[in-house]
Amino acid sequence: MVKLNVNGRTVDVDAEPDTPLLWAIREQIGLTGTKYGCGVAQCGACTVHVDGVATRSCALPISGITEGQKIVTIEGLSPDASHPLQKAWLELDVPQCGYCQSGQIMAAAALLKETPKPTDEDIMREMSNICRCGTYNRIKAAIKQVAGTAG
Template identity: 50%
Template structure:
């Protein structure tokens, strides 16, 4: 089936089974490898990206549901060479260790900050439900607060 949507600002059409998870279209058809496969059951958040600005676990999101919609992946989070506030904060706090889960966390954070510009620790606990095995949560929390500050100062 032919599905048309916008990804990172560009119009795209793909010819795949309509139930193919968005993750595999993004990774293997469109060759955007920043969105990760972790569990295939929406349990870990490694595949988090945005559909219409909402954080979505793309491993369990059929491609047919993005028809006509806007999809953003980690590759589209920054604009050109300038990093998104979340990526900038992640760098400043030196968050990643192995780094595999980090794009999912950054996408979840970016979506949260659009709704809650100055999240409390409770907001973070509630909205950021991904899994990181290296245990970078401590630095992530600092980076999330820092990203909120960067974002609010640039607006």
């Protein structure tokens, strides 16, 4: 049994220690907004925050996380989808299929926390998540809108 702090709640997770955080979140805790895409930290669909840092949860075993570390998933980013990025995503109609967007938003939220006024280069460096529908330009526009750097 491993204790994890997810979205402000401490939960007991009955899973083998080498279980990736992604699957503990999806299958033991039952939060399915965080997605499986590749299992090898390539695509970023599984991005969550661990102590505020964007982390690819598919390649992080739960044995590597302490009870004191705060995990935030897309469901915990804001109580009512009111995070400025979530609002901007809707305003600019960013999602197409939407499958990668949880990870995209979590990556963007971590970026803006660290760098509130990112340059285009900052955005392109930090936003390495894959989107097969190709919504990249609207994602970039939404981030810049929130950062107040849209021009």
